[in-house]
Amino acid sequence: MGTLPLFFRLVRASLGAQARYPASALMLTVGQFLGTGIEVVAVWALFHRFGEVQGWRIGEVALFYGLVNCMFALADAMGRGFDVLGTEFLRTGAFDRLLLRPRPLALQLMGNDFRISRAGRLLQGVAVMAFGTVQAGVAWTPGAVTVALFALAGGVALFLGILVLQGTLSFWTVESLEVANVLTYGGVQAAQYPLALYARWFRRVLTFVVPLACVAYYPVLAILEKADPLGAPAWVGWVSPLAGFVFLAAAFGAWRFGLRHYASTGS
Numbered sequence: 001m002g003t004l005p006l007f008f009r010l011v012r013a014s015l016g017a018q019a020r021y022p023a024s025a026l027m028l029t030v031g032q033f034l035g036t037g038i039e040v041v042a043v044w045a046l047f048h049r050f051g052e053v054q055g056w057r058i059g060e061v062a063l064f065y066g067l068v069n070c071m072f073a074l075a076d077a078m079g080r081g082f083d084v085l086g087t088e089f090l091r092t093g094a095f096d097r098l099l100l101r102p103r104p105l106a107l108q109l110m111g112n113d114f115r116i117s118r119a120g121r122l123l124q125g126v127a128v129m130a131f132g133t134v135q136a137g138v139a140w141t142p143g144a145v146t147v148a149l150f151a152l153a154g155g156v157a158l159f160l161g162i163l164v165l166q167g168t169l170s171f172w173t174v175e176s177l178e179v180a181n182v183l184t185y186g187g188v189q190a191a192q193y194p195l196a197l198y199a200r201w202f203r204r205v206l207t208f209v210v211p212l213a214c215v216a217y218y219p220v221l222a223i224l225e226k227a228d229p230l231g232a233p234a235w236v237g238w239v240s241p242l243a244g245f246v247f248l249a250a251a252f253g254a255w256r257f258g259l260r261h262y263a264s265t266g267s
Contacts, residue, residue: 006103010111018116025116032120036069040128043192055229056194059135063220066129067148068191071155071215072184073122078156079163081109086170096264105259106252109167136224144223147237151219154241158215159184161244161251168251171258183210191216196229203230214243 018025043065047058076083089095098108138144162183187210195203195217206213221228222237 007107007111010108011114014111014114015116028115028117029120032117033124034120036121036124039189039192040065040124054197056197057136059132059137060220060224060226061193062128062132062135063138063223064194064216065192066125066127066132067151067220068155068188068212068216069121069125069128071152072159072188073118073125074152075156075159075163076121076184077115077118078110079160080115081112082163082167084113085109085167086173090170093264095262106164106255138223147219147222150238151215151241154244155215156244157248158211158244159187161248162187162210164248164251164255168255168258171262187212211240211243211247214240 043061044058046053047061051057053061081089085095089098098105101108132138133140166184190198190202190206191212195206195213198206203213206217218228218232218237218240220237221232222234227234228236
């Protein structure tokens with residue numbers, strides 16, 4: 001069986017298991033939608049009070065918010081296996097069973113627990129993007145749609161790479177979750193606002209260390225057809241999402257290194 005058919009088969013099995021308890025799945029999905037909705041209220045309150053923030057309006061920031069949350073929702077759904085690697089696999093010895101199966105290990109983890117509840121955050125992100133489209137007067141030309149889809153793919157790759165790094169840390173310590181949350185949930189919070197609002201050192205971190213700006217800030221500027229206050233040329237937004245795929249490749253390089261140093265529980 002090919003890689004993609006196997007992945008979709010694992011996803012169907014995971015979704016089928018969750019569908020056995022439809023009320024629970026629905027409540028978790030609604031909970032995700034409402035829980036992250038508090039963040040939307042906070043953004044609205046900020047712009048309702050001040051109108052603009054350094055020349056940025058609520059419709060423009062809504063595009064950042066919606067796109068980043070769509071990225072994270074998809075990556076979080078696929079990367080759940082890496083997220084719980086230390087607690088649900090390494091501590092219990094279940095990881096050894098995955099190693100014995102003649103299938104790609106990363107694929108097994110990605111398809112292990114594809115969370116349908118993440119649809120709550122995804123739907124909210126789409127709704128906020130729709131709001132931002134109206135408020136900012138975005139014209140969804142073929143070029144703008146292409147940039148948005150490319151940015152979405154690059155962002156999913158970036159956040160998935162962060163989750164892979166989190167799983168890699170679990171080979172040395174199963175208490176790495178809070179460290180990784182700084183990059184996952186903290187990264188979502190940081191990328192929801194324009195890069196130009198941050199201090200120079202933090203802009204460099206978001207561009208060259210964890211390239212969130214490359215998958216959100218520059219592509220949204222291209223969609224808005226807005227000049228970068230920091231002086232980056234307009235074409236950057238068309239190519240910058242590539243950084244997300246580079247980050248994912250580097251994360252899997254670290255994953256392979258950690259895997260080589262994995263010592264079985266012996267159970």
